Amino acid sequence: MQDGQAADSRHSKVLIIGSGPAGYTAGIYAARGALSPILIEGPQPGGQLTITTEVENWPGDESVLGPELMARMGEQVRKAGVEVVSDLIVDVDLTRTPFLAISDGGTHYTADTIVVATGASARWLGLxxxxxxxxxxxxxxxxxxxxxxxxxxxxxxxxxxxxxxxxxxxxxxxxxxxxxxxxxxxxxxxxxxxxxxxxxxxxxxxxxxxxxxxxxxxxxxxxxxxxxxxxxxxxxxxxxxxxAIGHDPATALFKGQLHMDEEGYILVAPGSTATSVPGVFAAGDVQDKLFRQAVTSAGMGCMAALEAERYLAGHNTHMIATDGTDANLQI
CATH class of the missing domain: 3.50.50.60 (FAD/NAD(P)-binding domain)
Structure with missing residues (x-):
């Protein structure tokens, strides 16, 4: 990755990479915290729910089409004040501050914190x-x-x-x-x-x-x-x-920079969305291989935004675990 400022460069306090329930919810909470977040939609705006049909386990809706639910969520995100960008991040540098993310169009996005919400995709038979x-x-x-x-x-x-x-x-x-x-x-x-x-x-x-x-x-x-x-x-x-032959988390972009398990899921501190890099948070299916539900992803998006806000306020530079040790070091 080349360092330095690009001709087209943007900076934000919170950069959200991904636009499923985790990314959208993180955007809403970050905007409510007056953090002026930028959200990069990625290759599939709205995430996996855009390719489902009826959803009957989303609170408040007895039945809703997946694409309709994500369209409503995207509209709410924009009304909350999130800058939603139709772009694809192809490279990141988490070794420097502010963090740097580069899009396929060459735009350089710098950020004080990053929320990774790139999700995961099911493996199919290929028929x-x-x-x-x-x-x-x-x-x-x-x-x-x-x-x-x-x-x-x-x-x-x-x-x-x-x-x-x-x-x-x-x-x-x-x-x-x-x-x-x-x-x-x-x-x-x-x-x-x-x-x-x-x-x-x-x-x-x-x-x-x-x-x-x-x-x-x-x-x-x-x-x-x-x-x-x-x-x-x-x-x-x-x-x-x-x-049910497995899922592939969309984490190739962060390999070698964030701690992951053997399957490529991003590791986070217990009870947190904090990753191995302070200031970088992971929410949704990108770190959750157990539940993989829209509602749990949304909850983690909320957590990530609140943790980013606390990090920026200087109160959460090092997440402290319940046993008094540095939680970031436990993952």
């Missing part, structure tokens, strides 16, 4: 038919969409803890749940495997992969399975297909 039915029977979030399959038949693809937990969760609604795994053993821990075996609603399908998603003009009605050992195919009737 054309899978993409065609996303939001119409194909999902990557049982907690988000399981309610729609009350009394119906579903399948989960995957072999790790996430897949098993998704299958177990779906049994609260579905009549039957298939767990499809391309091998003959699961990667999930023993506790989850015990729960799986004890649940009469779940049936394992071993050594199989989804070759095609079947459906009509409105929804999924089945899948084609391919045996991973002999290549033979078969059809399975169902109403919902949940892909």
């Amino acid at each position: 054309e038919s899978e993409a065609a039915y996303r939001g119409r029977g194909v999902s990557a979030c049982a907690t988000c969409d399981g309610f729609f399959y009350r009394g119906r038949v579903c399948a989960v693809v995957g072999g790790g803890n996430t897949a098993v937990e998704e299958a177990l969760y779906l049994t609260n609604f579905a009549e039957k749940v298939y767990l499809i795994h391309r091998r003959d053993t699961l990667r999930a821990d023993r506790t989850n495997q015990r729960r799986l075996r004890a649940n009469p609603k779940i049936e394992m399908i071993w050594n199989a992969e989804v070759a095609e998603v079947l459906g009509d003009t409105s929804s999924v009605n089945g899948i084609v399975l391919r045996n991973t050992r002999d290549g033979t195919t078969s059809q399975l009737s169902l109403h919902g297909l949940f892909i």
